[in-house]
Amino acid sequence: MLQITEGSHAVAEIAKFCRPQVVAAYPITPQTHIVEALADMVANCELDAEYITVESEFSALSACLGASAAGSRVYSATTSQGLALMFEVCFNVAGMRQPIVMSIVNRSLGAPLSIWNDQQDSISLRDSGWLQFYAEDNQEATDLHMIAYKVAEDHDVLLPAFVCFDGFILSHTYEPVDMPSQEEVDAYLPAFTPYHRLDAKDPISMGMYATPDYYMEFRYELERAMQRSIDVIKRAGAEFAEQFGRDYSALVESYRLDDAEIAFIAMGSICGTVKDAIDEMRDAGKKVGLAKIRTYRPFPTEELTRALAGVSTVAVLDKNISLGSGGAVGTEVKAMLAGSGITVLDYIIALGGRDVRKRDIAAIVDLADKGVGDMFYGLRTEVL
Amino acid sequence: MTSARDWLRTDRLPHIYCTGCGNGTVINCTLAAISGMGWERDETVFVSGIGCSSRAPGYIQTDSLHTTHGRALAFATGVKLAKPDLNVVVFTGDGDLAAIGGNHFIHACRRNVDMTVVCMNNQIYGMTGGQGSPTTPMGAQSTTTPYGSAEAAFDLAELAVAAGANYVARWTAYHVKELTKAIATGLQTPGLSFIEVMTQCPTNYGRRNKQRRVSDMIEHMRTHALLIEKKRRLESEGTPIPEGMFTVGELVRRARPAMGVRR
Ligand SMILES: Cc1ncc(C[n+]2csc(CCOP(=O)(O)OP(=O)(O)O)c2C)c(N)n1
Ligand SMILES: [Mg+2]
Numbered sequence: 001m002l003q004i005t006e007g008s009h010a011v012a013e014i015a016k017f018c019r020p021q022v023v024a025a026y027p028i029t030p031q032t033h034i035v036e037a038l039a040d041m042v043a044n045c046e047l048d049a050e051y052i053t054v055e056s057e058f059s060a061l062s063a064c065l066g067a068s069a070a071g072s073r074v075y076s077a078t079t080s081q082g083l084a085l086m087f088e089v090c091f092n093v094a095g096m097r098q099p100i101v102m103s104i105v106n107r108s109l110g111a112p113l114s115i116w117n118d119q120q121d122s123i124s125l126r127d128s129g130w131l132q133f134y135a136e137d138n139q140e141a142t143d144l145h146m147i148a149y150k151v152a153e154d155h156d157v158l159l160p161a162f163v164c165f166d167g168f169i170l171s172h173t174y175e176p177v178d179m180p181s182q183e184e185v186d187a188y189l190p191a192f193t194p195y196h197r198l199d200a201k202d203p204i205s206m207g208m209y210a211t212p213d214y215y216m217e218f219r220y221e222l223e224r225a226m227q228r229s230i231d232v233i234k235r236a237g238a239e240f241a242e243q244f245g246r247d248y249s250a251l252v253e254s255y256r257l258d259d260a261e262i263a264f265i266a267m268g269s270i271c272g273t274v275k276d277a278i279d280e281m282r283d284a285g286k287k288v289g290l291a292k293i294r295t296y297r298p299f300p301t302e303e304l305t306r307a308l309a310g311v312s313t314v315a316v317l318d319k320n321i322s323l324g325s326g327g328a329v330g331t332e333v334k335a336m337l338a339g340s341g342i343t344v345l346d347y348i349i350a351l352g353g354r355d356v357r358k359r360d361i362a363a364i365v366d367l368a369d370k371g372v373g374d375m376f377y378g379l380r381t382e383v384l
Numbered sequence: 385m386t387s388a389r390d391w392l393r394t395d396r397l398p399h400i401y402c403t404g405c406g407n408g409t410v411i412n413c414t415l416a417a418i419s420g421m422g423w424e425r426d427e428t429v430f431v432s433g434i435g436c437s438s439r440a441p442g443y444i445q446t447d448s449l450h451t452t453h454g455r456a457l458a459f460a461t462g463v464k465l466a467k468p469d470l471n472v473v474v475f476t477g478d479g480d481l482a483a484i485g486g487n488h489f490i491h492a493c494r495r496n497v498d499m500t501v502v503c504m505n506n507q508i509y510g511m512t513g514g515q516g517s518p519t520t521p522m523g524a525q526s527t528t529t530p531y532g533s534a535e536a537a538f539d540l541a542e543l544a545v546a547a548g549a550n551y552v553a554r555w556t557a558y559h560v561k562e563l564t565k566a567i568a569t570g571l572q573t574p575g576l577s578f579i580e581v582m583t584q585c586p587t588n589y590g591r592r593n594k595q596r597r598v599s600d601m602i603e604h605m606r607t608h609a610l611l612i613e614k615k616r617r618l619e620s621e622g623t624p625i626p627e628g629m630f631t632v633g634e635l636v637r638r639a640r641p642a643m644g645v646r647r
Contacts (some may be wrong), residue, residue, distance in 0.1 A: 026484070027515040027528070036515065039528040053516055053528050053535070056454065056484035081434075081452060085484075113434070113450065 002178050007138040007170040008033035010177045011077070011103055011163075014142045016047045017185040018101070018149050020075035022067035024052040024060045028082040029115045030167040031105045035077055057082035061089040061102075068098035069206055071197035073149070076100070079167060080107035083121045087128075093160045094129025094222060096206045097195070099152035100160040101145060102130075106268065106319075107167040108352045116353020117167040119268060123296075123320040123328045129222045131161035131229060132297040134267040138175045140248075140294075141165040143240065146180075146189050147248055150236045155195050157229045159222070166269040168353070180244065188243055226298045233295055251300035253292040254307045256282060260289030262368055263308055265333055266317040267293045270349075270356055274317070277361035288365055293329065301336055313343045315368045319350045326374065345373020354378055388415035391425065393445045400439060404598030406557035406583030410504050411440050413560055413581075414473070417567035421471075428471040431460040433485060436511045436585075437477035437504035454485030457492040457501065464499055464644040471571070472499040478519040479509045482538050486518070493547035496575040496642040502567065503540060503578070506585035514588030521628075525592040541580045545636045550575030552635040556582040556605040559632065566634065575642030582609075582630065 005013070012034045015023075023042065025035040042051040050067075054060045057078050064074040078086065083104060093100055104122045108114045122132055133148055135141035141163065148161040165171065180188075196204060210218055230251065237248035255275050257263055264274050271292045281288050291307045293300065308314060314337065318327025325331055330346025337344055345368050350356045356378070364377060392415065401407050418428070425446045432438035434453035441448035451459045456474050464472045481489050481503050492501070508526060509515045516526035516533050519540065523532040541554040551573040553566040563581060570577030584590060584601035595601045610625065612633035618625055 027509055027512040029512055032513050032515070032527075036513070036527040040530050043530045051528075055482075055486060055518060058484075110452065 001181070002176055004174050005138070005177050005179070006033065006172060006174050007141060007165065008105070008172065009037055010138050010142045010179065011145065011165070011171075012037035012041070013179055014145045014185070015075050015103070016041050017180065017182050018075070018145060018189060019047075019073060019191070020049055021072035022050045022052065022064065022074045023076065024054050024063040024067070024074070025076050025078065026054055026057045026060045026082060028057070028079055030107060030171045031077045031079045031082070031103070033171065034103060034105070038075075057085040058089065061086045061093065061100075064100050065089060065093050065096065065098055068093075068100050069096065069198050071194045073153075073192040074100050075102070077103035077105065079105040080109055080121045083125065084109060087125065090125055090128040090130060092207060095218065097158040097225075098160060099149070099158055101148045101152055102160070102162055103145070104162045104164040105167045105171045106164050114352040115167075117169055117319075118351045118353070119164065119166075119319040120321070120351070122162050122164045125162070126297055126328065129159060129226070130297065131159055131226075131295070133161065133163050133295055134293065135163065135165040135170065136269055136271040136292065138165070138170055138173070138177050139246070141170060142177055142179065143244070143246060143248065146185060147233070147236050147240055149189055151229055151232050153192055154232045154236075157225055157232050158195055159225050159229060164268065169269045178244075184243070188240065230298055230300070248294065250303060251293070251295035251298075252303040252307050253294055255290040255292060257289035257291060257307055257311070259287055260311050261287040262289075262313045262315060262365055263311040264288070264290045264315050264317060264361075265293060265304070265329060266290065267296060267329065268319065270317060270319065273356055273358060274361050277358040280358065281362060281365060286365065296329070299332055304333070305336060308337070308342060311342060313345065313368050315364055315373065316344065316346045317349050317364075318346060321348050321351070330374075343371065345371070347373060347375065347377045349377045386419040388412055388419050391415045391419060391445055393443050396443050399443055401436065402587040404584065404586040405436070406506065406585070407437055407440065407504055409557045409560060410502065410563070410581050410583055411443065413564040414475075414502055414567050415444070416564050417571055418473070420568055421571055423471050427469065428473065429463055430473050430475060431456050431463060432475040433477070433480035434511070435477035435480045435509070437475055437506075438480055440475040454480050454483070455488060456480065457485065457488040460499055461492060461495070461497050461644075464497055468498070468644050468646045473571075474499060474501040476501060476503050477510065478503065478505040478507060478540070479517045482518040482540055482543075490543065490547040493544050493549040493576050493578065496548055496550055496640050498574055498576070498642050498644040498646070500567065500570045500577045501579070503580050504583045505540060505580055506583050506589055507537075508585050508589045510585045510588050514592065524589075541578065541635050544576075544578040544580075548640055549578045549636070550640055550642060551577035551637050553578075554580040554582070554630075554632050554635065556609055556632065557584060558602050558605045559609065562632070569634075569637070573637065574645045575640060
């Protein structure tokens with residue numbers, strides 16, 4: 001049913017419909033509205049789950065790992081400092097192959113302290129073995145939770161997943177969202193069937209020592225699962241399209257790329273602004289388009305390469321920076337397109353909540369035209 | 385001798401605290417105690433974590449470290465052991481100290497690091513919008529416990545005593561004179577001094593817990609604070625102690641071996 005709702009509430013609602021049996025979370029801006037709503041739902045018996053008011057994010061994800069290992073579907077949400085504190089557990093969750101789904105309400109990392117949006121938090125965990133989905137709007141944020149559970153729990157995958165959506169820009173914004181019913185979600189997402197779980201009658205140990213003779217093989221299996229997930233994501237997206245009419249069967253969404261000379265690459269809510277700017281530039285005769293990365297992990301190398309085949313210049317918008325190297329996405333795109341003849345320019349943008357408008361996107365096209373890139377865009381002049 | 389006002393960073397005012405918040409009172413009492421010490425501003429460091437309470441150093445005219453949520457005591461331990469000549473004062477909240485930072489709390493008390501820790505216990509995660517904390521009383525409402533908390537609350541002062549702090553006291557934002565004196569004693573005592581201050585959060589606690597007005601909260605603190613000596617007397621007489629009371633006063637003053645004490 002179409003409803004006008006806050007992003008956080010839409011996500012809480014869909015999390016509920018996904019029927020997690022355990023929710024453990026620690027409050028942190030701008031994630032709080034999600035977990036407060038879930039606490040309410042559990043208290044009001046709308047959601048049959050344990051809500052654990054843990055004492056930190058470290059405990060939150062640890063409790064989730066325990067509950068998942070015991071065979072439950074679990075949910076958590078965090079952001080920024082909270083995710084940073086979960087770093088150790090994130091690797092454990094992936095290594096133990098627990099298909100936990102966690103919403104990341106993207107926010108910058110301190111110091112200096114900032115509660116505003118960029119994507120440094122989830123990007124910094126790109127190597128942890130979690131699938132990473134990025135939503136452009138609240139509809140997509142809602143839908144991706146269903147897809148994330150389906151893919152994560154698939155026995156060919158068994159990897160945890162982040163569903164990332166931009167703090168405040170999406171989480172605190174009211175938008176129309178077509179919210180499925182419980183029955184519709186149940187039809188799409190079957191009950192969780194753990195592949196392995198703690199069971200006193202058939203005891204197993206998780207997370208034990210792997211000596212140098214075996215450790216590497218565990219990492220190899222994780223990487224293989226990541227690669228296998230590509231087909232599973234496409235399949236889950238196609239099934240979603242069939243049932244709900246919104247198509248997520250591609251890991252990369254192409255927007256006006258067909259005859260484009262300059263292509264943007266971006267993730268998350270900024271894509272909405274980029275699309276509007278592209279429409280205006282197209283009206284003025286400028287051939288620009290966008291390749292929106294919806295699935296950042298696994299990195300959609302094949303789809304992206306195909307989508308960019310005809311362009312001469314790629315402008316990557318990175319709401320993060322791998323200090324000492326460049327934007328994380330830009331770096332990967334450069335590696336991916338090495339030798340292709342396509343110029344890849346990287347723009348570090350919108351860190352710590354710096355606003356981006358259509359005119360900024362147009363200004364970046366002007367820079368890209370001149371071959372100027374690999375830079376921070378929109379800095380205050382006093383540091384230049 | 386300086387006055388409390390000399391320590392305020394007035395150019396940072398107005399502050400972020402809500403109308404009726406007790407944090408200003410606690411800062412005022414702390415600065416009053418400090419100004420009685422004859423300390424110089426440039427030999428005093430304030431350390432805090434994250435939360436409304438942890439904003440306090442931002443309003444004080446000295447060097448300060450505004451660190452990550454829960455870690456103030458770990459950072460402060462580093463400061464004190466690197467430079468024992470500095471006076472180290474920590475501002476923290478119940479969530480900062482007892483939830484996410486609980487481990488650092490007990491270990492700082494165990495090591496008995498020479499510093500003064502002032503905890504503004506408003507029984508709630510104030511800054512993030514009123515979720516239940518480890519000091520939210522059983523039955524109290526919060527945004528994560530809509531029908532009342534089902535968990536037992538920590539007694540922070542007793543915890544500090546058990547963990548080994550040299551000086552431990554508890555007062556409230558109502559008892560400003562006693563609080564100021566307790567903080568002064570804490571500042572003078574070598575080793576870790578822990579002063580827990582029950583303080584009102586009208587926005588995120590009182591409003592949800594039948595204490596709608598600021599004066600309701602202050603009245604509640606006044607009428608529910610029970611002097612430790614009186615409690616001991618009532619207990620020895622076998623008189624039952626009314627429910628909902630909490631003790632105030634000095635819980636311990638001792639001279640266990642301490643760390644980072646200036647020679
Ligand atoms: C690692 C981490 N998790 C969560 C937060 C969000 N957070 C900021 S302040 C706060 C609670 C503060 O509560 P308390 O320490 O009692 O301080 P108060 O605001 O009540 O004074 C939380 C959970 C954070 N900043 N960092
Ligand atoms: Mg508090």
